[in-house]
Amino acid sequence: MRALQCDRFGPARQVALRACAEPGQPGPHDVLIEVVYASVSHAVGLMVEGRYQTRPPLPFTPGTEAVGRVAAVGERVTRFNPGDPVVAIARWGCFAERILVAEHTVYPVPDGLPLLHALPLPISYGTAYTGLLWRCGLQPGEAVLVLGAGSGVGLAAVELAAQMGADVIACASTEAKRDTALAHGALAAFEPGPGLANAVKDLTQGRGADLVVDPVGGALFGTAVRAAAHGGRLLSVGFASGDLPDVKPNLLLVKNLTLHGFFYGRYIGWTPADERVTHAPALQRAMATMMRWARDGRIQPRIQQVFPMDGLADALQALHGRQVVGKLALAINNKEEIS
Known part of the structure; x- marks a missing residue:
């Protein structure tokens, strides 16, 4: 063969x-x-x-x-x-x-x-499905911010979170990726950058995202922490940027945030x-x-x-x-x- x-x-x-x-x-x-x-x-x-x-x-x-x-x-x-x-x-x-x-x-x-x-379906969608439900217990009506929303796992998270009844906010680096995320269930789509946290809070009446899905890592993770709601969850599923995120424990502390590391490989x-x-x-x-x-x-x-x-x-x-x-x-x- x-x-x-x-x-x-x-x-x-x-x-x-x-x-x-x-x-x-x-x-x-x-x-x-x-x-x-x-x-x-x-x-x-x-x-x-x-x-x-x-x-x-x-x-x-x-x-x-x-x-x-x-x-x-x-x-x-x-x-x-x-x-x-x-x-x-x-x-x-x-x-x-x-x-x-x-x-x-x-x-x-x-x-x-x-x-x-x-x-x-098995890997990209499987990662998103088990991360959203098994690891983070996603509930209908929650606001979910998906970073890297044009990637395989990111777009899967957009679709599945929307299918599960969440209000999905996409973050992606190009207009084409943002348009695709909107077509696949996101209510809004923003580009990465320092204005992301304010955009998410404006959209959620000041609350922020109940759950942040991060397959990207790197500097964007710090911005995402600021976009999270008090008592929110952060789901780290990969580092497509090539850089590990710089986690500020003081922000996790003062906002009562829970950081979930997630390795889908354990299940497969x-x-x-x-x-x-x-x-x-x-x-x-x-x-x-x-x-x-x-x-x-x-x-x-x-x-x-x-x-x-x-x-x-x-x-x-x-x-x-x-x-x-x-x-x-x-x-x-x-x-x-x-x-």
């Missing part, structure tokens, strides 16, 4: 498309998937460069999220049959024509939902303890809800552009250029896309 292979940590240009060994037959709880599309993310770029918190053994095939059809299943797998359309999460390996994945992080794609629309097997089996039932229920919402048009997962299988470096360059709205994907084998 064909797969992208990384022989050494470094720039994405050195990742090569090669003929590689097949993944083998499924174990008792495994699912073999014929991959149609795989998503491209900042985490993939960091992993290729050797700067992610997990370093795969070399050589390895990158890619953490894929959609396609089931080719074969292990003897104890009861949720899937060959031919079923599915989307899956893996620690790596998705930039290959076939991938073997534990059934616990494989999710059925319902009839009527195109594969490409299902692709962003990306920690040394590999807790995916423990969390699989709850995450499968959450994924089924989001699949249904996507099929019914209540949320609209967005893939802005699909690159050819050997276009990883170009996709990451586009992602780092901060002009991408939503997510990007590689076409692994889309000759027979399932709708």
Whole structure:
């Protein structure tokens, strides 16, 4: 089969498309998937460069999220049959024509939902959904400020918070990203900068945001703290800016703010303890809800552009250029896309 292979940590240009060994037959709880599309993310770029918190053994095939059809299943797998359309999460390996994945992080794609629309749900939407509900207990009517609202996780947070009944305020760096956030459920959208806190307070009659979702980090986090309501919550889910936020504990103290660090990887097997089996039932229920919402048009997962299988470096360059709205994907084998 064909797969992208990384022989050494470094720039994405050195990742090569090669003929590689097949993944083998499924174990008792495994699912073999014929991959149609795989998503491209900042985490993939960091992993290729050797700067992610997990370093795969070399050589390895990158890619953490894929959609396609089931080719074969292990003897104890009861949720899937060959031919079923599915989307899956893996620690790596998705930039290959076939991938073997534990059934616990494989999710059925319902009839009527195109594969490409299902692709962003497990990681970007899964991160936003579990962060908003499981970590922060979002309630209808709360004001939610989403930083980086044009990113994969940011746009997912906008859509899901709105679907859950929150009043969503988006913050994004370009007019196109702000317009997209408004089209996906935000009530207002502002650019980042020193005026953000005042704009949020003006919109909320002086109260501020009950919950701030931050996938960006860096200096913007300090502005977001000032935009938060007294007794509000801050959800830190990543550092797309490349810089860690400078947290001022005195502001957390005087405003009675709660800072929630959130690592979605805990629920999907990306920690040394590999807790995916423990969390699989709850995450499968959450994924089924989001699949249904996507099929019914209540949320609209967005893939802005699909690159050819050997276009990883170009996709990451586009992602780092901060002009991408939503997510990007590689076409692994889309000759027979399932709708």
